[in-house]
Amino acid sequence: MTKVLEISDLNYRYEKNQEEPTLSDLSFDVNVGEWLAIIGQNGSGKSTTARIIDGLLEPEAGIVKICGETLNRENVWDLRRKIGMVFQNPDNQFVGATVEDDVAFGLENQGISREEMLKRVEEALGQVNMLDFKTKEPARLSGGQKQRVAIAGVIALRPQIIILDEATSMLDPTGHDEIMQVIREIKDKYNLTVISITHDLEEASHADRILVMQQGQIVRNSSPSQLFSEQTDLIEFGLDLPFSSSLAHELHQHGFDLPATYLTDDELVEAVLKNLN
Amino acid sequence: MDKLIMGRYIPGDSVIHRMDPRSKLLVMIAFVFILFLANDWLGYSVLLVYTFTAIFLTKIKIGYFLRGLRPMLGLILFTLIFQVLFTPGTHEIFHLWIIDITRESIINGIYIFFRFVLIIFMSTILTLTTPPLTLADGIEMGLAPLKKVKVPVHELGLMLSISLRFIPTLMDDTTMIMNAQRARGMDFGEGNLVQKIKSVIPILIPLFVSSFRRADDLAVAMEARGYQGGDGRSKYRALKWQIGDTLSVLVLFIVMVILLAWRQFWYWY
Numbered sequence: 001m002t003k004v005l006e007i008s009d010l011n012y013r014y015e016k017n018q019e020e021p022t023l024s025d026l027s028f029d030v031n032v033g034e035w036l037a038i039i040g041q042n043g044s045g046k047s048t049t050a051r052i053i054d055g056l057l058e059p060e061a062g063i064v065k066i067c068g069e070t071l072n073r074e075n076v077w078d079l080r081r082k083i084g085m086v087f088q089n090p091d092n093q094f095v096g097a098t099v100e101d102d103v104a105f106g107l108e109n110q111g112i113s114r115e116e117m118l119k120r121v122e123e124a125l126g127q128v129n130m131l132d133f134k135t136k137e138p139a140r141l142s143g144g145q146k147q148r149v150a151i152a153g154v155i156a157l158r159p160q161i162i163i164l165d166e167a168t169s170m171l172d173p174t175g176h177d178e179i180m181q182v183i184r185e186i187k188d189k190y191n192l193t194v195i196s197i198t199h200d201l202e203e204a205s206h207a208d209r210i211l212v213m214q215q216g217q218i219v220r221n222s223s224p225s226q227l228f229s230e231q232t233d234l235i236e237f238g239l240d241l242p243f244s245s246s247l248a249h250e251l252h253q254h255g256f257d258l259p260a261t262y263l264t265d266d267e268l269v270e271a272v273l274k275n276l277n
Numbered sequence: 278m279d280k281l282i283m284g285r286y287i288p289g290d291s292v293i294h295r296m297d298p299r300s301k302l303l304v305m306i307a308f309v310f311i312l313f314l315a316n317d318w319l320g321y322s323v324l325l326v327y328t329f330t331a332i333f334l335t336k337i338k339i340g341y342f343l344r345g346l347r348p349m350l351g352l353i354l355f356t357l358i359f360q361v362l363f364t365p366g367t368h369e370i371f372h373l374w375i376i377d378i379t380r381e382s383i384i385n386g387i388y389i390f391f392r393f394v395l396i397i398f399m400s401t402i403l404t405l406t407t408p409p410l411t412l413a414d415g416i417e418m419g420l421a422p423l424k425k426v427k428v429p430v431h432e433l434g435l436m437l438s439i440s441l442r443f444i445p446t447l448m449d450d451t452t453m454i455m456n457a458q459r460a461r462g463m464d465f466g467e468g469n470l471v472q473k474i475k476s477v478i479p480i481l482i483p484l485f486v487s488s489f490r491r492a493d494d495l496a497v498a499m500e501a502r503g504y505q506g507g508d509g510r511s512k513y514r515a516l517k518w519q520i521g522d523t524l525s526v527l528v529l530f531i532v533m534v535i536l537l538a539w540r541q542f543w544y545w546y
Contacts (some may be wrong), residue, residue, distance in 0.1 A: 054501055077505060085501040092494035095502070096444040104513035106502040111509045121513070139445035153502065175341040 003068075004161060004193045005030040007052065012048055012216075022048050023216040026062070030161075035187065035194045037204035039222075039225035041238040046197045049213075050165045053195075054083050081110070084154030086167040090146035094138045099130060102138070103153045110157070124156035125149075127189075128182050144175025148182060154188055157160065162187075164196040168203065175201035180206070201228075201242040204265065210238055228262035244268045286408050291336040292521060293406045298415025300522035304529050305403045311529070312392055314536045317543070321391050328398050335406050343402040346394065353393045361386040379389055413437040414514055431507030439495070447488065454483045 010026040023045045023145035030036050038046050051057040053064055055076035064071040066079045087093045096102030103121045112120070125131045128148040138146055147167055154162060162181070168176040180203060187194050196203065204210050205224045212227070214237055220227055227234070228245045235241070241249070244265045248258050251272065258271050288294075293301075309323075315321050332342060364382035364541070417434030425429050455465065458479045465476050 051497075056497055056500060077503065080501070080503055083501075085498075087494065087498055087501075089494055091446055092491045093498035094442070095439070095495065095499055095504075097413075097438050101410075101513060105499075105504070108510050108513055109503040109505065111511045113511060114513065114515060117511065117513050137445070138442065139449075157502070 002032045003029045004032045004034075004066070005195075006063075006065040007049075007053070008063050008065075008192040010052060010064070011060040012045075012052060012057065013060060014048075021060075023052075023059070023214055026216065026218060028211060028221065028271060030193055030195065032160075032193055033187075034209065035196070035207045037207035037210045038197045038213060039193065039199070039201070039204050039239060042214070044213040045216040046213055047165055048216075050085065050163050050195070050197055053161075053163065054085055055080055058092055079273050081157065082159055083161045083163060084157055084159035085163045085165060086147065086150045086154060088169055090150065090170065091138070093150055094146055097137065098123070098134075099136050099138075099141070099149050100134045102149055103156050105156045106153055120156045121152075124152040126212060127155060128152045136207050142175065143171050144178050147171060147175065147179050151179070151182055151186070155190070158190070159192070161193045161195065164194065164198070166199065169199060169207060176200070176203075201240055205242050205262075212239070214238075225262040229260060287337055287341065287405045288408075289336055289406065291334060291406070293331065293335045293402065296406075296525065297516050297518050297522045298411045299419050299444075299516060300518065300526055301403050301407060302415050302419055304525055305399055307529055307533070308399050309396055311533050311536060312395060314533070314540060315405050319539060320536050321388065323532060323535065324395055325391070327528075328395050328402075331402055332398065335402055339407055341405060342401050344399055345405075346397055349393065349397055352396075353390060356422070357390050360389050365486075402480070404496050409441045410438060410507075410514075411516075413441060414516060416527065418516060422490070429507075431510075435507075443491070447484070448485055451484060454480050464493060 006029050008022050008027045011021055012023040013021045026045070026049065038049065040046050048057065052059050053066075054138050055064075055071055058073075069075060069079060071079055085167070094102055095105045097253075100121050103124055107117045107120060115120060122131070125134060128151050129147050130145065133141065133145065133149075138149075140192055141149070151162075162183070168179050171179065183194060183196075184206075186192065196207065198204055205228065207224060208219070210222065210224055210227050211218050212234075219237060226230070228242055240246075242262075244263055248263055248268055248271075252258055256272065256275055258268075258275070263271060312324060315324055332339065361378060361382050364379065364385050374397070413434060416437065417430060420428065420430045420433065459465070463476060463479055465480075466473065467476070
């Protein structure tokens with residue numbers, strides 16, 4: 001499989017005399033078309049990693065390779081075009097005064113012609129089901145709608161990697177599900193690589209692979225099912241368990257004979273039904 | 278806040294609504310200068326007719342314009358009274374110490390009154406018929422020639438449109454902070470002046486801090502979307518100068534010529 005992103009030995013600290021580095025010798029790869037989730041407690045360095053990948057922060061040491069090219073000061077603007085980032089607060093990343101302006105902002109920065117822009121804005125807004133809100137101002141949108149606009153702004157730029165930096169953490173469950181649905185659709189459509197940084201374990205459980213970070217290092221790198229079946233480890237890392245996982249654990253304690261592997265909600269229902277019959 | 282008409286936009290689809298913001302701005306600014314050319318009943322009646330035609334063309338109820346006048350009424354009456362009381366003249370009506378009411382001073386007062394009203398009406402037409410964003414665009418493009426003398430026109434335009442976009446967000450912030458402080462036992466608008474001023478601090482400081490955070494987040498988001506400054510950028514929104522715009526500028530020009538000619542005529546006789 002081809003690697004879209006290779007990170008080796010990243011080191012970073014926000015202040016020079018900071019004792020514990022924010023990131024220490026961080027290395028990982030991401031494959032083309034993969035959905036990678038990065039989880040970890042606050043202050044474990046997840047967001048810092050995302051910002052270094054996008055060239056918004058410069059690492060102390062280490063190499064970031066995007067599509068085989070090493071990120072440096074000269075090519076940061078070119079490589080950044082391959083990455084689209086959606087941040088946490090929907091209000092603070094809304095640059096444009098209306099929905100269409102916001103989607104066009106990134107295109108304007110690239111100097112794309114007006115005809116092309118009109119086409120792409122329309123297309124991107126259609127993709128996230130926000131065409132009816134084209135001329136609306138951000139103050140009139142809900143949090144989920146603003147995040148959908150942010151995603152439209154990203155897909156209009158046709159990136160290869162989308163980084164979601166806790167993009168759903170300020171949304172209600174409905175908004176969260178909508179956003180995930182949209183991401184899944186566009187991921188399949190354009191064969192995108194998605195890196196989602198999250199606290200939401202349900203969200204992480206849908207990923208192809210999960211990295212667990214702790215104090216600037218990767219402490220686990222495995223598939224969701226593998227990770228969530230090692231229940232005690234997760235609690236040690238200061239993380240929670242997905243609902244189905246803790247329910248399965250509870251049921252097991254009460255004498256249900258369930259497989260020891262991680263089960264999604266549907267799989268758990270199936271297993272319990274089988275058990276009852 | 279709803280009572281404030283000045284600076285508000287009322288959506289509509291009139292001739293004036295469809296005009297290019299640049300031409301509206303140009304007409305508005307030129308109108309203020311032309312207003313000072315008028316110095317007699319004819320000049321003012323021409324401008325009154327001009328303004329009321331424009332108001333009629335906006336298809337917005339005259340009530341909105343009158344309400345726009347209300348906050349300025351105190352200021353207008355204040356200057357009006359001073360004009361009437363202290364303008365020297367020959368046809369004296371009433372005299373007491375330094376107070377000197379003459380026929381000239383009354384006429385002068387009436388002119389000043391109309392001058393204020395016309396300026397306010399014209400600016401209200403501009404803001405009522407132009408969405409703030411379009412206005413910002415108009416200002417940016419109108420200032421474009423100043424790029425040659427190193428005025429950062431793009432940056433000014435960007436700042437203007439970001440400020441406009443953040444006004445409702447910051448308003449929400451303010452309300453939220455105020456309610457949060459109220460919940461903790463803060464009383465706003467109570468007590469004497471010093472206490473009132475002091476009670477603003479628990480709103481201002483959190484508001485500043487949250488603005489800094491917003492600014493930082495926004496800057497990062499802009500950079501992540503490839504913003505590198507004004508060079509090499511294209512524009513999504515385009516302004517279109519139409520026949521109506523040329524026409525409105527032309528009409529104002531004719532009005533100006535008439536007034537100038539009339540002034541000269543007066544000067545000679």
